[in-house]
Amino acid sequence: MKYTDIAIIGGGLAGSTAAAMLGRAGVAAILVDPHAVYPPDFRIEKLGGAEQITRLAKTGLGDAVLRRATHDGVNWIARYGILLDKPPSLQFGIMYDDLVNTIRAEVPGSVQTIIGKAVSIVTSADRQRITLSNGDIISARLAVIANGLNVGLRHTLGIERKIVSACHSVSIGFDLVAVGRPVFPFPAMTYFSERPSDRIPYITLFPIGKRMRANLFVYRAIDDPWFREFRRAPVETLEAALPRLKRLTGAFTTSGEIKIRPADLYVNTGYRQSGIVLVGDAFRTTCPVTGTGCDKVFTDVQRLCSVYIPAWLATEGMGEAKIAAFYDDPVKRACDSWSDAKAHDFRKVSIDSGLYWRAQRWARFGNWLGRGLLRRLADAPFQTSPQSRHHPHPAE
Known part of the structure; x- marks a missing residue:
């Protein structure tokens, strides 16, 4: 005892x-x-x-x-292939x-x-x-x-x-690898779904060490054939669901095991x-x-x-x-x-077709777009000043 x-x-x-x-x-x-x-x-x-x-x-x-x-450090926010904002980030992978x-x-x-x-x-x-x-x-x-x-x-x-809600969502985890370039152009990115019918709220891309990790979230039943198709051809399935994602990422492929986990x-x-x-x-x-x-x-x-x-x-x-x-x-x-x-x-807000939730989606899109515009306007004097042209930031 x-x-x-x-x-x-x-x-x-x-x-x-x-x-x-x-x-x-x-x-x-x-x-x-x-x-x-x-x-x-x-x-x-x-x-x-x-x-x-x-x-x-x-x-x-x-x-x-x-x-x-x-x-x-910085997380790009995007939808419809459009970069909306680059806010400072407190994300840690x-x-x-x-x-x-x-x-x-x-x-x-x-x-x-x-x-x-x-x-x-x-x-x-x-x-x-x-x-x-x-x-x-x-x-x-x-x-x-x-x-x-x-x-x-x-x-x-x-x-x-x-x-309360069986298979409320499904998480998919995998590594994303840039093709034709050594790294992706962003530190991290959250890319929101382009169509509610794809039943995807967003994909988040973030670094863990030297890897670019991808977490894709889906609202589907776990026996949906879509998941088998994703395991078989992840790049093609992802491109079909988020066709304008590559405008920001460039060409990519996946690496390592694809992990799928439903959540009740x-x-x-x-x-x-x-x-x-x-x-x-x-x-x-x-x-x-x-x-x-x-x-x-x-x-x-x-x-x-x-x-x-x-x-x-x-x-x-x-x-x-x-x-x-x-x-x-x-x-x-x-x-x-x-x-x-x-x-x-x-x-x-991700998949409901009702008028209220469609309005919410556009409101969120407009909110991120407005934030991004204000951030660019605020940063513009620093980007165009003589000092910034002659004295680059140490990170450049």
């Missing part, structure tokens, strides 16, 4: 972040995961936006993560396994890591008994369930998954129980199209580890009323609601 205050079940992004935060705070914790080193997995490949980077910073892990990631393993490297040695899988939990208002696949038994005051999409353990606790939107019922708390995708999923998955994980874990666990450990017991405070946290609830609304709105 191993005794601890906190047992963290699952060592993905949420679980590893929780282990690092609790260990740094001096909280006794054990992390349980089947993998000593997190394996390659097609999930998050990019962090981005001021709000998301701020949420990462609140975990205390921002510096370590961003040192490993690739900052693109990093493969999911590198992200998780970077965070795991920040977990202090005081946090024990057990290579195994939790197969059962017996809960109470005092201590939780967790049995692992390797025969170990952990007694913890609180079990943090951060095992993502694995529902088996939650089912043993009477927690049921409710599908689901919530759980029956999760308000003594002794356990769900975080990240174990609590509820979001749509990868919106890029809010990391926002939810960092918000969940930061609020739990910085606000609630220290207060819970200061008093006896770990009853349901205590745990409920985390789920009712206004910061967490606001992030969950925002992420959920964005998932549904993004799908509608």
Whole structure:
């Protein structure tokens, strides 16, 4: 029997972040995961936006993560083969396994890591008994369930998954390689769909190291023959769906494995129980199209580890009323609601044929075009001044 205050079940992004935060705070914790080193997995490949980077910073892990990631600096925005804007960017490309393993490297040695899988939990208002696949038994005051999409353990606790939107979106990941030139002309680019009928919200191109990574998002059923065609002939299928993309990229081909991952939107019922708390995708999923998955994980874990666990450990017991405070946290609830609304709105604005959503698409196009024009006008004096002609920018 191993005794601890906190047992963290699952060592993905949420679980590893929780282990690092609790260990740094001096909280006794054990992390349980089947993998000593997190394996390659097609999930998050990019962090981005001021709000998301701020949420990462609140975990205390921002510096370590961003040192490993690739900052693109500028992200081109385009549609219909037209470059709309070149705004400064806070996008950082990093493969999911590198992200998780970077965070795991920040977990202090005081946090024990057990290579195994939790197969059962017996809960109470005092201590939780967790049995692992390797025969170990952990007694913890609180079990943090951060095992993502694995529902088996939650089912043993009477927690049921409710599908809100089956196959809400599908993500496709691959490397894009320039043909006839050493590199692409852009640092990064987000290219929005040309036709709602193609059921594509956008493709995002961004660097990870020296690679140009592509994440293409699609609203189709996973058994749609379109996916088989994409695997067979990715360049031709992509060009058919986004025919004017090459005006900006030039000729391209793909490299490496093409990864395809469908995403269901689901919530759980029956999760308000003594002794356990769900975080990240174990609590509820979001749509990868919106890029809010990391926002939810960092918000969940930061609020739990910085606000609630220290207060819970200061008093006896770990009853349901205590745990409920985390789920009712206004910061967490606001992030969950925002992420959920964005998932549904993004799908509608991308593929809905109604007059309102068509108007929304044109409004967004006009907004980006206007921003780009204002940016070019603001930059024009600097580009045409004698000083700029005789003293090039160091990056030129």
